[in-house]
Amino acid sequence: MMKRTIGVLAKEVSVGIETIRFYEQKGLISQPVKPDIGYRIYPDSIVKEIIFIKRVKALGFTLSETKKLLNIKELQCHDMESLAHDKIRVVREKIAGLVKLQRGLELVISTCESNPDKHSCPVINSLYA
Numbered sequence: 001m002m003k004r005t006i007g008v009l010a011k012e013v014s015v016g017i018e019t020i021r022f023y024e025q026k027g028l029i030s031q032p033v034k035p036d037i038g039y040r041i042y043p044d045s046i047v048k049e050i051i052f053i054k055r056v057k058a059l060g061f062t063l064s065e066t067k068k069l070l071n072i073k074e075l076q077c078h079d080m081e082s083l084a085h086d087k088i089r090v091v092r093e094k095i096a097g098l099v100k101l102q103r104g105l106e107l108v109i110s111t112c113e114s115n116p117d118k119h120s121c122p123v124i125n126s127l128y129a
Contacts, residue, residue, distance in 0.1 A: 004042045013050045020050070028053055028067055060087055 010017045024031045029049050032040040049070065056066045065083065072079065108123050115122060 005039045009042045013047055026063055028070060
C-alpha cells in the first residue's frame with residue numbers, strides 16, 4: 001500500500017480535497033485515523049469507493065442513494081435494476097418539466113417578437129397582474 005495523503009488521493013481520483021472531506025462528513029467514505037505524528041493515510045479501498053461514487057453520481061443518483069449502494073455489500077442485479085427504473089421515472093418527470101418550461105419561454109419570445117409597442121411588454125405586465 002502506498003502512502004496516500006488526502007492531497008495525493010484527491011489528485012489520483014480527480015476530485016478536490018473539499019470533496020473528499022464532504023464525502024467523509026456525509027458518511028460515504030470513512031476517514032482514516034490520524035497518527036500521533038504525520039498525516040492520515042488513505043487505503044486503496046477509498047480510491048475504489050470514490051471512483052464508485054463518481055460513476056454513480058454520473059448516472060444521476062443522489063448522495064443518499066449512493067450511500068445506500070455503498071452500504072449494500074450484496075447488491076444484486078435486480079436491486080440495481082429497480083433503482084435504475086426509479087431513476088428513469090425521475091428523469092422523465094424532469095424532462096417533462098423542462099419541456100413545459102421550454103414551451104413557456106418560447107411563448108414569451110413569440111409574444112415579445114409580435115409586440116408592436118416597443119415601450120411596453122405584455123409579458124412583464126402580465127407578471128405584475
